[in-house]
Amino acid sequence: MIPSNIKALILDMDGVIWKGDAPIGDLPATFKRIRERGLKFVFATNNGTKTPEEYQKRLAEFGVEISPEQVVTSALGIAFMLAQKFPRGTKIFMIGEDGIRVALEEKGFEILSTENAPVAQAVVMGIDRSISFQKVAEATLLVRAGIPFYTTNTDRTFPTPRGEIPGSGSWLSVITSATGVEPIVAGKPFPYLMELALEKLGTKKEETLVVGDRLETDIAAGQSVGCLTAFVLSGVSKLEEAKDWNPNIIADSLAALVA
Numbered sequence: 001m002i003p004s005n006i007k008a009l010i011l012d013m014d015g016v017i018w019k020g021d022a023p024i025g026d027l028p029a030t031f032k033r034i035r036e037r038g039l040k041f042v043f044a045t046n047n048g049t050k051t052p053e054e055y056q057k058r059l060a061e062f063g064v065e066i067s068p069e070q071v072v073t074s075a076l077g078i079a080f081m082l083a084q085k086f087p088r089g090t091k092i093f094m095i096g097e098d099g100i101r102v103a104l105e106e107k108g109f110e111i112l113s114t115e116n117a118p119v120a121q122a123v124v125m126g127i128d129r130s131i132s133f134q135k136v137a138e139a140t141l142l143v144r145a146g147i148p149f150y151t152t153n154t155d156r157t158f159p160t161p162r163g164e165i166p167g168s169g170s171w172l173s174v175i176t177s178a179t180g181v182e183p184i185v186a187g188k189p190f191p192y193l194m195e196l197a198l199e200k201l202g203t204k205k206e207e208t209l210v211v212g213d214r215l216e217t218d219i220a221a222g223q224s225v226g227c228l229t230a231f232v233l234s235g236v237s238k239l240e241e242a243k244d245w246n247p248n249i250i251a252d253s254l255a256a257l258v259a
């Protein structure tokens with residue numbers, strides 16, 4: 001099913017590897033098969049709250065050994081994107097959690113406290129479970145003053161065991177509503193996370209297959225950088241929606257794709 005010129009896979013996680021707390025299929029066997037076929041792989045997720053090490057641990061619990069280097073998140077994606085645009089030492093006002101903070105600090109950016117927000121040269125927004133009126137007010141003032149505005153992802157909701165809660169995109173809508181400004185987005189369907197994944201893999205876009213369960217994020221992101229795309233039916237999007245997006249391959253699951 002996978003064309004012979006493909007050397008690497010960029011894999012989404014939720015809906016491809018697991019669904020909620022349950023693995024999809026026999027993951028150790030699937031990854032044994034991927035390794036037997038000589039395919040490199042990285043995981044790419046819009047979820048920026050967890051670190052690569054946390055994903056490594058979760059996969060290990062499912063019997064799949066990977067290195068943290070094989071995980072790219074929207075937090076790493078936004079740091080990668082900003083490092084292409086701004087020099088080290090740039091002052092950033094951030095609404096977000098440790099995942100984004102650590103990724104930005106590793107690129108040499110200075111993260112400002114809310115009190116020092118007025119001197120920011122860029123505003124970065126991700127999910128922040130200690131968001132406050134003051135943080136949103138400072139971000140709004142900066143964006144209205146023309147300071148460049150970035151976000152990890154625009155996913156409106158975030159899955160929890162009890163259901164969906166407001167995601168990054170819902171909080172973002174407060175600022176876009178107050179400013180009339182749309183941010184630049186690091187996560188899927190935009191290309192930055194895919195570019196970071198390709199850099200980690202060291203493969204060309206023509207040799208890399210992007211695998212995902214959401215047409216409007218995963219498949220669109222793969223297409224945005226010129227990779228081949230594989231849509232798997234183990235997650236959110238439905239088969240009848242695929243014609244609008246033209247993925248190169250459609251498979252029941254990752255296991256079926258690499259069989």
Ligand SMILES: [Mg+2]
Binds near residue numbers: 015
């Ligand atoms: Mg998914």
